[in-house]
Amino acid sequence: MTLLQSRSPRAADPAPAPAPTAAPTGPVVLPVVAWLIAAAEVLVVAASYRVARDGGSPTLYYGVFWMGMLVMVAPFAAVLLSAGASARARTVAVVSFGVVTYVPKFLRNPYGPTYHDEPPHYRAVEDLLASRELYEQNPLIQIIGDFPGLHIVTATVTGLTGLPVWGAASVVLLMAHVAAVVAVLVLGRMLLPDPRAAGLGAVVYGLNPSYLYFDTQFSYESLAVCFFLWVLTLTVGAVRTTESPRALRLAGAVVLVLACITTHHLTTLVLIVLTGVVLATHTVVRRLDPAARGQWRPWALVLGAATVGFTLWVLTVADTTWSYLVPYAEKAFGSLSQHATGEESQRTLFAGSVQPLYERLLGMAAPLFLVAAFLAVLWRTRLLAGWSHRRTALGLTAVGGLYFASLPLLFTPEGYEGTRRSWAFTYVGVAVVVAAALALLLWRDPRRRWATGAVAVVLAAVMVGNTGAGPNDAYRFPGPYQLGSAPRSLTPEVIALAEEFGRRHPDARTVSDRYTNQALVAYGDAVSAQPGPGFRVWDLFFEAGPPDPYLVHELDTSDFAYLVVDERLSRYVPAEGTYFSREGEPTIRGDEPYDPDARQSQVPQEALDRFEAAPWATKVLATTNYSVYRLDFTSVGTPQCDQPGCEVAGP
């Protein structure tokens, strides 16, 4: 049941099962040289970050970054591309590839949480360590409290090692990051007839747009993806064995499914869908091929465990899951249908990006290359003709096909985010199929010496392009302070303010913009307001007049006692387009390149000045760029009422 059944009889021979070998006694020069080269290139990557932080030209820091990154992975990729490397050397190369590809994100923010999702998870770990209770509501992303897997892991490692939370988080993420590519390696060894191609599959998976930055952030998805990949690997292993070995692999897979359920909602849902796709392939085929009967059972068991477990989890613990996820799905599909009928404007790829032209071009070319490799395998290996005895492979090919099917959503404003997140999952199918194509090119004919160089160049191009199609410049590179950019607005000033505020007013309920909130929640233990269409906190900032009585009522009855104001809000437009929330706030910036001076801020200076004079606000703390006000509407008789749109006479 291997993926690749070539027309070549030689290549079609199944490879012997890897046997245990004695510990290698060969030269150790190559790994030593590879690690020393990698060490030198770490300095180059770090230098590119320094250039970016100091406001250098994007052309320069992108160029330096790729020079360091590509040379850093090259020795390990070379081992995987060579025909003669041993299985152990390939495994070590894949592990090393996992380690070195963690470096860019680690160096991006070694000092603490920075990406948008990181402060809430950081706070969740701190809350767990302090309260020792699960399922606490998170002030920034409420649902993450219902999926505490990552927080339990990090809190336990923190508590038992004595490392700081961020240090423990980095260790956990490194482990998950490396384990993810090893899962693809093991999967490839089972599905590909030439075990050498499995290492290529691992590398191709590691080229997916999320691998370098998105799935290395401190977020529950980063751990869950690792569980997801190992569930697939163990299930494929179970399909290929019987009796006790099958039972043991399935037991492992079910443990990982349960861990996945406690860790991340979306990964579990994707697991359910993708195992369903593979199971459907088995179910259809087994009717025509009696020998295949029974091989669907491992997939059915995993699908059943995931479905029942997730349903029970949602019913008993995470009852807000659907209300959290459904609006995203509705928006994505609604956007797609509107896009198809021409009712919605098209999203422009790389709009407003400072990425160099080569990265943008390769970002668009990479999927085309992958499509070509995908189709080449389907045609060259007659995969479809042999579908009756390659059921799992066919199922995973279908999973890989979902990657290509998702690409049109990139052009819709609402579907883009979900599409990008799906690639970490669907890319496993792409990786296995493309590795089969590369193996054909590399090793089928030893006279093709040019093939190694060509494949290396193409892989490098895909790495550059796919990374470019992932997180944007502000996430990938440090840079000067930028108002309204999550990864570039957590300055020492706002962190010091948050820590000071947390010391003076522990567990205070605060109102602020979404970027200041990140610091207040992560470093000041604050409980921040969650603005939305029904809680129009932004009105306090967008209008200089008296506050809306209904908003006053909401703030007063919800005990929001502090207002934290970034005084620069009136001077700049946020880089991410919104000041407070993506839900309901008037959109002020679209796809045009970010230029803080090009458009006027939505926040008038008069609105900020108003806080200085308003009787309901007492300014208790001030820094160079921030002001903290204590709110008290009741004692000064500020009009309030409990119905939206109501009017109340002033005092």
Added chain:
Amino acid sequence: MTVDLQTRQQVGSAPGDLSLALTACLLLAVAATALGLPAVVRTPLALPGVLLAPGYAWLSLARWRTGQPARTPPALVLALVLSLALLPLVGVSVGAVGAPVSPVNVGIGLLVLTLPPTAWVLLVRPAHPGARVAVPPFPSWRQTARRLTPTVLSVGVFAAVVAWSASWQERPDSGPYAQLAYAGELADLTGPVDVRPEEPITLPLQLARSDGQPWSGLVTVAVDGRAQDAQTVRVAADDVVSLQATAPPEPGQHDATVNAVSDETGEELSLTLRLQVGEP
């Protein structure tokens, strides 16, 4: 390719030995944490103990049954993943029985899961004494050390370079800053401060600079715009400076404003305090 097949007796109980060592790490890490020992003691015990011991114990039991080696690199990675997966399951179980989900309790839960398979692999002999387990022969320590030392050193160099590079990455910075805050009970105020006409008011303040140096400059307090007290001060971050003011004689709401102007930068920070002056 030579396949070395050795009986379990011949290879010793290597998987069990490693499992025992990892389980011991976990046990000692939990004990060290309970005793409050420093991180330098706990980290080398807890990392292998938490991230490998539970998964490796179960994997070595499974591999022991199926005759596959548990010390191959992919198997070790699978052991890591299983350990990572067991952590949330243990944590959720600890929470479900009503116990605090503390690191020590989760560690104890991991021990409960880890000890049975470790003991089984160590203590229980194969059903058939002649059963063969396919494991690679273990080279001597000297051989292993000679082979691995250069690689370990080069990985160490890599890790050191990563750590050094990390040390010169900095947060985005919007420049030096200063901080002015009400100190003491005033910081806990919930609304206008109730005072009597012409009552003396003390305003405790704290001033700090981003570079940690003492703040120096002029601090003034004004009530309804009329200056009442001014002091030239030089204060360290934790020191409190107190300004004096007098409440106005007229009943009603009034503003007390504090201004701090830095000598070095000329930057001005301000605070406002609402005063509710009652009837005489």
